[in-house]
Amino acid sequence: MVNGLYVLDVARVETLVHEQTGEVFYRLQTDSLAGINASEGQTVTVPASEILHDRINAFYHPLIGISPLAAASLPILLGREAQTAATNFNRNSGRPSGILTAPGAISDETVEQIRQHWSDNYGGNNAGRVAVMADGLTYQPFQSVPASDAQLLQQLNWTAATVASVFHVPGHMIGVGETPSYDNINALNEQYYSQTLQSLIEQIELLLTEGLKLPTGLVVSFNLDGLLRMDELSLVESEKVAVGAGIKSINESRARLGLPPKAGGDDLYLQQQYFSLEALQRRNGLADPFNTGNGTKTQLNLWQLEAEIAELKKENRNAA
Numbered sequence: 001m002v003n004g005l006y007v008l009d010v011a012r013v014e015t016l017v018h019e020q021t022g023e024v025f026y027r028l029q030t031d032s033l034a035g036i037n038a039s040e041g042q043t044v045t046v047p048a049s050e051i052l053h054d055r056i057n058a059f060y061h062p063l064i065g066i067s068p069l070a071a072a073s074l075p076i077l078l079g080r081e082a083q084t085a086a087t088n089f090n091r092n093s094g095r096p097s098g099i100l101t102a103p104g105a106i107s108d109e110t111v112e113q114i115r116q117h118w119s120d121n122y123g124g125n126n127a128g129r130v131a132v133m134a135d136g137l138t139y140q141p142f143q144s145v146p147a148s149d150a151q152l153l154q155q156l157n158w159t160a161a162t163v164a165s166v167f168h169v170p171g172h173m174i175g176v177g178e179t180p181s182y183d184n185i186n187a188l189n190e191q192y193y194s195q196t197l198q199s200l201i202e203q204i205e206l207l208l209t210e211g212l213k214l215p216t217g218l219v220v221s222f223n224l225d226g227l228l229r230m231d232e233l234s235l236v237e238s239e240k241v242a243v244g245a246g247i248k249s250i251n252e253s254r255a256r257l258g259l260p261p262k263a264g265g266d267d268l269y270l271q272q273q274y275f276s277l278e279a280l281q282r283r284n285g286l287a288d289p290f291n292t293g294n295g296t297k298t299q300l301n302l303w304q305l306e307a308e309i310a311e312l313k314k315e316n317r318n319a320a
Contacts, residue, residue: 002212005052006034006035007034008028008031008034008036008051009031009033009034012028012029012030012031012036013026013027013028013029014026014027014029015027015053015063015064016045017063023047023048024047024048024063025045025046025047025048026045026046026047026048026050026051026053027043027044027045028043028044028045028046029043030042052207052208052211054203054204054207056068056203057070057071068166068167069166071166072162072163072166075158075159075162075163076159076163078155078159079155079156079159079160079163082152082155082156082159083156086152099139099140100114100118100137100138100139101137101138101139101140102114102135102136102137103135103136103137104136114137118131157176160174160175160176161176161177164176164177167196168195168196169192169195169196170188170191170192170195170196173192186234189227193224193227197227201222201224204220204222205219205220205221205222208220225256235256235257236257239253239256239257240253243269244269245270246268246269246270247268248268249265249266249267249268250262250265250266250267250269251265251266279307282307
């Protein structure tokens, strides 16, 4: 009987394999969040039957998985170093918006006077005012986005896109890459589910079903209605098809739409003109399958009666 499930910190769990019997055990360190309150320096060893071990990318050992971050370690390092370098540059130095050039040599005192005059009259709140140049001074502005900064932005976008690809996350969902041209939230959610989440969700469902040793016929299944939320028109159309095909009852579809049940809405409906291929084949074997004469009408009625009898026999067998 399972009383509770606790998420363990992978850094505080060690996998052990018995050298002779091959049995698997797990050594757990103190973890207050998971309720493991061992003494300082002590550990708790439990058998594999008490642990649900979900692993991914087990390249080197079947019980030791590798995080997708390992595959993205170099792009992550590159992005981190690029951001660190940009931070240090802006912290330790500055990039002027332009440069003043004199036609000849000038003293340090004159340089300081010109710098102070330019800062007081054309900097801060005075930016954009008309400047009057004298004594042959010229002003050359720098481009708004230097080439080095543009390359830095490209590198950061590349690292973000590469890390996202390791986790199979569409780039547009984290702000990199081009946004899909089609404007359909249902299609975007389906892409995110099938590309990123489906394999992980199905693995967890199977892991819980087997680990909890559920009785035959019971399985763990996540409710994905919130994830695969469709627009109202698509949702109504899909429920309409499900009810018309006899897959869902009216009350089941009403519950999906957030509506209360109705009396008599628990039955499945299907149009009576639908026939099985076997029934149609038997009808085509009649002398007049389209019932163009009185004699054939009797034969057709007999065929319908035989079909009803066969169906009743089938129901009786199922009931027995």
